[in-house]
Amino acid sequence: MQTMGQQQKRRSWAEPYKIKMVEPLKMTSRPEREKAIAEAGYNTFLLRSDDVYIDLLTDSGTSAMSDRQWAGLMMGDEAYAGSRNFYDLEEKVRQYYGYRFMVPTHQGRGAEHLISKALISDGDFIPGNMYFTTTRLHQELAGGTFVDVIIDEAHDPQNSHPFKGNVDLAKVAALIDRVGADKIPYLSIAGTVNMAGGQPVSMANVRELRTLLNRHGIKLYLDATRMIENAYFIKEREEGYQDRTIAEILLEFCNYTDGAWMSAKKDHLVNIGGWLAVNDEAVFQKISNLVVIYEGLHTYGGMAGRDMQALAIGITEAVQYDHIRARVEQVRYLGNLLLDWSIPIVRPIGSHAIFLDALAIYSHLPQEVFPAQSLAAELYVDSGIRAMERGIVSAGRDAQTGAHRLPKLELVRLTIPRRVYTQSHMDVVAEAVKEVYDKRKEATGLKMVYEPEYLRFFQARFERL
Ligand code: F0G
Numbered sequence: 179m180q181t182m183g184q185q186q187k188r189r190s191w192a193e194p195y196k197i198k199m200v201e202p203l204k205m206t207s208r209p210e211r212e213k214a215i216a217e218a219g220y221n222t223f224l225l226r227s228d229d230v231y232i233d234l235l236t237d238s239g240t241s242a243m244s245d246r247q248w249a250g251l252m253m254g255d256e257a258y259a260g261s262r263n264f265y266d267l268e269e270k271v272r273q274y275y276g277y278r279f280m281v282p283t284h285q286g287r288g289a290e291h292l293i294s295k296a297l298i299s300d301g302d303f304i305p306g307n308m309y310f311t312t313t314r315l316h317q318e319l320a321g322g323t324f325v326d327v328i329i330d331e332a333h334d335p336q337n338s339h340p341f342k343g344n345v346d347l348a349k350v351a352a353l354i355d356r357v358g359a360d361k362i363p364y365l366s367i368a369g370t371v372n373m374a375g376g377q378p379v380s381m382a383n384v385r386e387l388r389t390l391l392n393r394h395g396i397k398l399y400l401d402a403t404r405m406i407e408n409a410y411f412i413k414e415r416e417e418g419y420q421d422r423t424i425a426e427i428l429l430e431f432c433n434y435t436d437g438a439w440m441s442a443k444k445d446h447l448v449n450i451g452g453w454l455a456v457n458d459e460a461v462f463q464k465i466s467n468l469v470v471i472y473e474g475l476h477t478y479g480g481m482a483g484r485d486m487q488a489l490a491i492g493i494t495e496a497v498q499y500d501h502i503r504a505r506v507e508q509v510r511y512l513g514n515l516l517l518d519w520s521i522p523i524v525r526p527i528g529s530h531a532i533f534l535d536a537l538a539i540y541s542h543l544p545q546e547v548f549p550a551q552s553l554a555a556e557l558y559v560d561s562g563i564r565a566m567e568r569g570i571v572s573a574g575r576d577a578q579t580g581a582h583r584l585p586k587l588e589l590v591r592l593t594i595p596r597r598v599y600t601q602s603h604m605d606v607v608a609e610a611v612k613e614v615y616d617k618r619k620e621a622t623g624l625k626m627v628y629e630p631e632y633l634r635f636f637q638a639r640f641e642r643l
Pocket of ligand 1: 401
């Protein structure tokens with residue numbers, strides 16, 4: 179037995195901020211939630227946020243801004259052209275990401291649209307480390323075909339590879355052999371792969387990838403949406419990076435790439451915004467011409483001056499170690515509670531969300547009755563917690579055959595907004611998931627009764643089977 183003196187001292191750490199303003203939450207009754215989800219066609223995207231208790235739909239645009247960012251809003255320069263906030267933002271992107279040229283966009287998909295239009299021609303192939311919904315769609319709309327070149331481990335929810343976002347270089351080489359380098363304008367790499375469960379890419383992998391692509395004259399563009407979270411994992415897991423700052427790791431990683439697009443609604447702690455940055459001056463000329471057609475003038479790109487200011491400040495806050503540690507560790511706290519109860523989730527625990535393995539939880543349901551969509555609906559009915567399907571509905575239909583794509587991962591994403599919820603909220607979420615898990619045998623699945631043409635997961639409607 180331990181005496182008092184021998185007992186380990188308990189030294190907890192806590193969120194690196196205090197709360198200045200609160201937003202009350204409303205609890206609903208189970209019958210109210212049954213009605214709400216039926217009216218929403220069993221699609222959590224179609225719920226009213228007023229009917230939601232803890233909102234884990236997404237970490238996109240849902241962050242709490244800091245007092246400095248709110249102060250930044252008051253410094254908005256709403257000039258149509260040449261706003262001072264633009265120059266501030268441009269300087270921060272250069273300083274932290276290292277790219278020479280930047281255009282703002284209204285959000286990430288605006289930037290995806292521009293880069294796809296600027297670089298992809300009909301019949302091209304765009305390899306990437308797993309698809310993301312809007313990224314792939316813009317590549318396809320520009321005439322390209324997406325090819326998944328992520329390592330096989332990423333498609334296995336139980337594989338604990340530390341860098342499950344890595345690109346399989348052999349798959350890239352095979353694609354080059356098959357279609358020829360001139361049909362591959364660029365490889366699209368995402369920092370922390372959203373659809374794989376928020377899994378990171380290692381520095382070694384991007385370095386080797388760059389060498390391979392250089393041999394064939396293929397460019398490398400980065401989806402930097404959650405690249406700061408990726409940098410945290412590199413610091414934690416990769417030999418030689420423990421003593422490097424998040425900012426140094428971010429800059430080194432970006433240095434292997436030719437440019438990046440950004441949904442600032444994630445890493446950068448703002449509610450709206452994005453940008454597209456490149457090193458090549460000719461590409462910059464193209465995108466800064468395209469931006470005026472689709473987004474706005476090249477010095478605002480669809481954003482208000484004040485929003486660019488909040489974003490510029492957000493970049494500097496996002497790379498602070500205390501911030502990013504609290505962010506990733508809060509997600510890990512929730513995940514570990516679920517693992518303690520043997521609830522199947524994607525491992526290792528990623529940076530922005532916990533992904534419930536719906537195929538393992540609802541093992542009695544075939545993928546065609548939408549197990550993840552059903553699980554997200556049941557979780558909402560149980561407790562008012564809103565999550566999101568990331569499985570067969572999100573994957574959509576094959577562009578050629580029109581059949582459902584059947585992804586290996588059929589997941590429910592519990593996405594944690596940044597700086598919004600406390601550890602107690604995580605406890606409540608874990609207990610609700612446990613309740614739904616315990617009742618898993620009762621689930622019967624759904625049928626789709628309305629399917630929109632593009633990005634169907636946002637607006638599709640279902641009925642209970
Ligand atoms: N890339 C990644 C990796 C994303 O996660 C998102 C958005 C985008 C690009 C597009 O950016 O929404 O600003 O237009 N992801 C959100 C999500 C919607 O919930 O994961 P956007």
